[in-house]
Amino acid sequence: MGRITLDKVRKAFGDVEVIPPLDLRIEDGEFVVFVGPSGCGKSTLLRLIAGLEDVTSGEIRIDGTDATHLSPAKRGLAMVFQSYALYPHMTVRKNIAFPLKMAGMDQAEIDRRVDGAAKVLNLSSYIDRRPGQLSGGQRQRVAIGRAIVREPSAFLFDEPLSNLDAALRVGMRLEISELHKRLATTMIYVTHDQVEAMTMADKIVVLRAGHIEQVGSPLELYRTPRNTFVAGFIGSPKMNLIEGAEAEKHGAHTIGVRPEHFQISTEGGTWTGTIGVSEHLGSDTFFHVTVPGFAEPLTIRAGGEVDLHYGDTIHLTPDASQIHRFDAKGLRLP
């Protein structure tokens, strides 16, 4: 079981309030991702749940029991750190066995579990090496191994993949998702990587300055962002936000159109602009288009084969059903 409830949890470092009172429910078995800009309090929130940081006020319940003042070890949660935080003087086997040893488990059971975890994570061939003799990806697996042997009620990950290169990141992302499917244990995962959030999460929590801006499934956030912040934050490349006369035509202060929701044409359309930088990714092309009267260039996503170049004129028509409207406070209009 791993149901975690935060009730008016607040955290201040000295006079600085990093997390204003916040409520959050995480259901058993859910994969929850915390996203938000750097410094918004994602790690702090995770560390509060872990017990590595004391709450200033409020209550944290794990499976219905009050865990607010329990020590980290007693909460039954396991954490994977960004720096891996492996014990450098211990072999892989000892690293993975450490939490079991601390729990006073008998050696036969420890060996059984460590071998099991090593097999699942493809670590068997390095089991007697030290962390210093492993690659980043292997270290990350050891850190995950150390977390899973304890059979915790929830896993906490703090940007576990950010020290890995792009290719390895994709691989580990799949492995973690796979692990979640198999174990069906609650996972809380901090990242600022769009793709990780969208692909792995059952539920995304978008944070800004310690506030929860929106909670929902990846598609909910993508389709109906509650405000301009979430609209701009979820989705890659970012949603185009347009203010002024064009927005007023739709009865809004701001309208938002995602790069993928435009018809492009060389003959005619709603807006006409000039192509600036274009980014060719093979499968897609992103055009940055300057439209007279718009404060910022629009980002447009087109197919990989579109033959348009710097300085060309382009006509854009936003998909009418995909225009998001926001009021002057940035809140979504129905």
Add this chain to the structure above:
Amino acid sequence: MARAVTTQRKIVFTALAWGIGLMIFFPILWTILTSFKTEATAIADPPVFFNFDWTLENYQVVQERSDYMRYLWNSVALALGSTFLGILIAVPAAWSMAFVPTRRTKNVLLWMLSTKMLPAVGVLYPIRLILIQLGLLDSKIALIFILMLINLPIIIWMLYTYFREIPGEILEAARMDGATLKDEILYVLTPMAIPGIASTVLLNIILAWNEAFWTLTLTTVNAAPLTAFIASYSSPEGLFYAKLSAASTMAIAPILIMGWFSQKQLVRGLTFGAVK
């Protein structure tokens, strides 16, 4: 760091390093050489380097005149005793400053170090008087305590810098893994800090071994270590350079040998962990 260094520069720097090294080592070499000369050759002008009649006579005389072993034992007791006591106090102190720092931690560290800038003579009389009152003048216990105190700021500072190198996340990981404070210190912190603690111990033994101000002023016979042994040869009876050199050589030999065998640790220690 892969930086191209020209051969010419290499030669210049190597020569310079050797030159400075020899210059620093020369007095020690000269002392050792002199200890094998007769008193007459020792003061010969111009000085002779290697082509003299080597003799062990000085060592015999020194051994007969004074009880080297007793001084040696006192030195060992003072160096090891003060180091052990110091480490016992410094480890928890450095631990708390490195891992549970407060706003004042930096100031406390600087304040401790600043006590090393005080001239020792400034407190000589108060300390002497206290020891006389306590009847502890010329006792090893008192001296162990004083040597421990004068080196404590350095030990704490060194351990602090080593502990600071240990990432806090590793200790947090241990906490998540169910380690108690005792487990954390025993299974995680100490094994990781062993090289740092070893360097600190070595450096502190050397500092205590070489300490001459307090050991000379607070001892007469019973607690006198090798520093006093050397000093007794620069006597008013007239200077016997060869004998003085023999005594000096005997006094520095143990520490020189220890230093030689622990070079790597010592370099780490002396550079306060800057060299990995």
